[in-house]
Amino acid sequence: MIELPPSAPMSAYQSYIHALESEKGWLHVDLVHNCFLMGEEVGELFKAVRRYQKLFDEEGKASAKGDTTEVAHEIVDVLNYLLAIANRLDIDVETAFREKNAHNQGRTWG
Numbered sequence: 255m256i257e258l259p260p261s262a263p264m265s266a267y268q269s270y271i272h273a274l275e276s277e278k279g280w281l282h283v284d285l286v287h288n289c290f291l292m293g294e295e296v297g298e299l300f301k302a303v304r305r306y307q308k309l310f311d312e313e314g315k316a317s318a319k320g321d322t323t324e325v326a327h328e329i330v331d332v333l334n335y336l337l338a339i340a341n342r343l344d345i346d347v348e349t350a351f352r353e354k355n356a357h358n359q360g361r362t363w364g
Contacts, residue, residue, distance in 0.1 A: 264348035271337040285342045292335030299328035 256277065258270045275281050283291070302324040338345045 261359050268341055271340050272296055282293055288335055288339050295331040295335055302328045
């Protein structure tokens with residue numbers, strides 16, 4: 255089993271996803287297909303939010319109000335694919351996060 259320490263830096267999350275993909279035989283999945291798969295997971299996240307909010311759902315399912323478990327699981331699925339995409343491009347997500355948010359601090363939105 256692959257372990258992730260409780261206070262791990264983002265680089266450890268990226269290493270964890272690489273190890274998981276290696277273990278499951280998913281490293282051959284290319285960048286474009288990972289993007290497609292992440293897009294599907296984003297759709298599942300939106301459906302989970304709809305169920306949580308008790309909005310229209312074609313499947314007739316709804317989560318108990320206050321139960322965010324399904325939403326949390328879908329967020330993790332999206333994050334897993336996001337990190338896999340970053341790994342395929344050798345992007346250090348923590349560095350990119352810090353750089354982009356430092357840039358955003360100086361921006362204004364109107």
